[in-house]
Amino acid sequence: xxxxxxxxxxxxxxxxxxxxxxxxxxxxxxxxx
Amino acid sequence: xxxxxxxxxxxxxxxxxxxxxxxxxxxxxxxxxxxxxxxxxxxxxxxxxxxxxxxxxxxxxxxxxxxxxxxxxxxxxxxxxxxxxxxxxxxxxxxxxxxxxxxxxxxxxxxxxxxxxxxxxxxxxxxxxxxxxxxxxxxxxxxxxxxxxxxxxxxxxxxxxxxxxxxxxxxxxxxxxxxxxxxxxxxxxxxxxxxxxxxxxxxxxxxxxxxxxxxxxxxxxxxxxxxxxxxxxxxxxxxxxxxxxxxxxxxxxxxxxxxxxxxxxxxxxxxxxxxxxxxxxxxxxxx
Numbered sequence: 059x060x061x062x063x064x065x066x067x068x069x070x071x072x073x074x075x076x077x078x079x080x081x082x083x084x085x086x087x088x089x090x091x
Numbered sequence: 092x093x094x095x096x097x098x099x100x101x102x103x104x105x106x107x108x109x110x111x112x113x114x115x116x117x118x119x120x121x122x123x124x125x126x127x128x129x130x131x132x133x134x135x136x137x138x139x140x141x142x143x144x145x146x147x148x149x150x151x152x153x154x155x156x157x158x159x160x161x162x163x164x165x166x167x168x169x170x171x172x173x174x175x176x177x178x179x180x181x182x183x184x185x186x187x188x189x190x191x192x193x194x195x196x197x198x199x200x201x202x203x204x205x206x207x208x209x210x211x212x213x214x215x216x217x218x219x220x221x222x223x224x225x226x227x228x229x230x231x232x233x234x235x236x237x238x239x240x241x242x243x244x245x246x247x248x249x250x251x252x253x254x255x256x257x258x259x260x261x262x263x264x265x266x267x268x269x270x271x272x273x274x275x276x277x278x279x280x281x282x283x284x285x286x287x288x289x290x291x292x293x294x295x296x297x298x299x300x301x302x303x304x305x306x307x308x309x310x311x312x313x314x315x316x317x318x319x320x321x322x323x324x325x326x327x328x329x330x331x332x333x334x335x336x337x338x339x340x341x342x343x344x345x346x347x348x349x350x351x352x353x354x355x356x357x358x359x360x361x362x363x364x365x366x367x368x369x370x371x372x373x374x375x376x377x378x
Contacts, residue, residue, distance in 0.1 A: 064219045064220075065219065065220055067219050068215075068216050068217070068218070068219030068220025068221070069112070069216075069220050070216075071212055071213075071215060071216030071219065071220075072112065072113070072116065072213070072216040072217070072220055073116065074212070075189055075209050075212045075213045075216060076113065076116040076117060076146065076185065076189055076213060076216075077116045079142075079189050079192050079193050079196075079197070079209065080116060080117050080118070080119040080120045080123070080142075080146075080192070081119055082197055082200065083119065083120055083123035083124075083139050083142075083192060083196055083197060084119035084120075084122060084123045086123070086197060086198055087122065087123040087126035087127055087130075088126070090126070090127070090130055090132075
C-alpha cells in the first residue's frame with residue numbers, strides 16, 4: 059500500500075474513533091447542562 | 092550519483108504536524124470532563140479526565156518517536172531509535188484512554204464490545220498514521236550499542252556546552268584567552284563530528300563530552316563572570332589569569348588526546364578489517 063494512502067486511512071480511522079468519542083463526550087456535556 | 096544527504100546542523104527542524112493531531116482530537120474531553128464534574132457525574136468526569144490525560148501522554152510520546160526518527164534521518168544515523176518504543180507505547184495508552192471514555196464516559200452509549208472495538212481501531216489507526224518504530228523492518232540497524240535517542244541527547248548536550256563556552260568567551264576582554272577558547276570550541280566540535288560519523292566512538296568519548304566539556308564551560312563562565320564590571324586588562328588579578336591560562340592548556344591537551352584516541356580506534360578497527368579480509372581471501376583461494 060502506498061505510504062500516503064496508508065496515512066489517509068490512518069487519519070480517517072483516528073478521526074472516526076478518537077474524534078468521535080471526544081466530540082460525543084463534549085456534545086453530551088453541552089446538552090446535559 | 093550518491094543519494095546521501097549532507098548533514099546540516101543549522102537546518103531547521105520540520106514542524107511535527109502529524110504529532111499535533113491527537114492533541115486536537117482529544118481536546119474536547121477536557122471541557123466535557125469539567126462539565127460532567129460540574130453536573131456531579133463523578134464516574135463520567137473521571138473517565139473523561141483519564142481519557143484526556145492518556146491521550147495527551149500518548150500524543151507526547153508519539154511526537155517524541157517521530158522527532159527521533161526525523162533526527163536520525165537528518166543526521167544520517169542508522170541505529171535503533173530508542174530502548175523505548177515510544178509510538179507503540181503511545182498508541183497503547185491512547186487505545187486504553189479511548190476504551191475508558193467509550194465505556195464509562197458516554198452515558199452508557201457503548202457496550203463492552205463496542206468499546207474494545209474502539210480501542211482496537213485506535214491501535215490500527217495509530218499504526219497506519221504514525222508507523223510504529225520499525226525494528227523488524229530494518230534488520231540491519233544496529234541492535235546493540237548506543238541508540239539514536241542516547242546519541243542525540245549526548246551530542247545536543249555537548250553542543251549546548253560548546254555554545255555556552257563561546258558565549259562566555261565573548262564576555263572576556265583578553266584577546267589571547269578569546270582566541271584559545273574559540274579554538275577549543277572548534278576542536279570540540281570536530282570531536283562531535285567524528286562521533287556523529289561513527290557513533291561507536293560515542294561510548295569512548297562520553298566522559299569527555301559530559302565531564303570535561305562541562306568543567307570547561309563552568310570554568311569559562313566563572314572567569315567571564317568574575318571579570319565583568321572590572322576595569323580593563325592590566326589590573327586583573329595575575330594569579331587568576333595564570334590559573335585560567337593553565338586550565339586552558341589542560342583543556343587543549345585533553346581535546347587533542349581525545350581526537351588522537353578516536354583516530355587510533357578507527358585505525359585499529361581498519362587494521363582488524365584488513366586482517367579479516369586478508370584471511371578470508373587466503374582461505375578461499377583468491378590470493
